[in-house]
Amino acid sequence: MGQVWAEVRFHWKKYLLIELLIVLMMYMVVFLTGLAGGLAEQSSGVLEAMPAEAFVLSEDAKGLLADSSISQDQKQQVEEELDRETIPFSVERSAMAPKDSEDKLDVVYLAVEADSELVPEILSGSGLKATENGVLLSQSFEEEGLEVGDVVKDRKSELELKVVGFVPSQSYTFAPVAYITAETLTAMKTAQNPAYQESVQALALLEKPGQVTIKDLSLLSRGDLIGNVPGYTAQQLTINLISIVLLVVSAAILGIFFYIISLQKRQQFGIMRAVGLSSGEIIGQQFLQGFFLALVGVLMGNGLALLTMSLLPDKVPVAVDLTSSIIASASFVGMAILSILISCLQILKIDPVKIIGGGEA
Structure with missing residues (x-):
């Protein structure tokens, strides 16, 4: 444990670069999540706030509230x-x-x-x-x-x-x-x-019934009605897709960083293997190091994003959604850990005799 933190302190410039990358990536993901929530509120906030679970519209309206007539x-x-x-x-x-x-x-x-x-x-x-x-x-x-x-x-x-x-x-x-x-x-x-x-245009129901069989009428859930609001689905899919791409790209970049670090430390790993440390113990140290960096970066990215959103004027459509932020943060940490573990697979291939002798792993 002490060796892990000692290495981070000794090579702090290298790890600071990685940490800044994590913070910026998390900042963008959380900010986009807040933007998606804000746009959703601007688009259909009144429907979200209604104490109704189902809605009856005319069938020819195709789920569009403005085109319905009852x-x-x-x-x-x-x-x-x-x-x-x-x-x-x-x-x-x-x-x-x-x-x-x-x-x-x-x-x-x-x-x-x-x-x-x-x-x-x-x-x-x-x-x-x-x-x-x-x-x-x-x-x-x-x-x-x-x-x-x-x-x-x-x-x-x-x-x-x-x-x-x-x-x-x-x-x-x-x-x-x-x-x-x-x-x-x-x-x-x-x-x-x-x-x-x-x-x-519509009839709201506080509880969703099984069905409505009246001719020319259709029954919609709250989610269906919101999904049919013009532009809502397209904008949410676009922003969510950008967030997912950011998560994947972030994980890939982190994986490359840790892969390069693992290559630079292969001689050190060979010596650690030679003195009796198992591959599992070495991978555990790398995992702990990466998890700590990812967790700190995620917390800092969240904090900066929330601070930015709180300072924006009311006309900017952003909304702080704690659940979405937690899901995004957990996904980011999970993908970061996965990329770290993949980069650590080469540790299993290290031959301490070749490494100490100056050869390749």
Whole structure:
């Protein structure tokens, strides 16, 4: 044990280079993991936060929430078949502006019943029941200077909405969410199209049923619905693939480093074998040395990545996910150990007589 650390201290420049490599690689992996989580929140955070396990959409929507339409008759049929109440909601992407202002703020309206379970905790103000054409805004709108009691105008319908409160920041398709009642959404749609007929886009279910057999309707899990959000699957696959490539490349580079170090130390290994140390004991020392370097590098890389993410402005979509960081760190350490052990296989081939005599192993 003492010999392992003595060697690290003696050749500290060489091992510092390896350690810096591990730190940088881990930093990039954790940062990409945080970026993937942040983009996921921006894309489908409101669906993740919903206390629902399943959703009913129209079959022709192909899992796309914005393309779904469910009539009141279909809603009643679903409730009769499942013998439970459903939670209707709709989404509408639009833009709004403070009254008497030309500023344009992107928004996704989530239309729900005033007392719906889908409405999150209200941080300030009151609920949707308090005011006609009221709107609950995500907390991120406070950064735009909006306050409870302000009047904003929907840019599509020109309907004026009164800010009745704020809820925790949520996003859908990279736009902040605002909660309105179904009646308010109907007023918006009617202002744009007098022939509009009231409908909802989806029915949320707090518990997932076995199946829904109503014609022209389909049942989706939360994961399926999120996976169908435009761009979500592609962006997550891309970032995750980059992270995996980084892990593999890091392991390969570490393996090359330790392979070269093992070649440089073959005479030392030959002497160790000659004085009675087994190949297993020598490999154990190398393993311990590599594991220590990998573990310290992973911890430092995590720390730097988390520090960087905490200092970034709120507009940068990053999210600290402890579970993902642990999985990425464990994968990195595991692949580093595997590469170290592979580089140590040559120790088994060392002939101490040839090495001491000046020959090749």
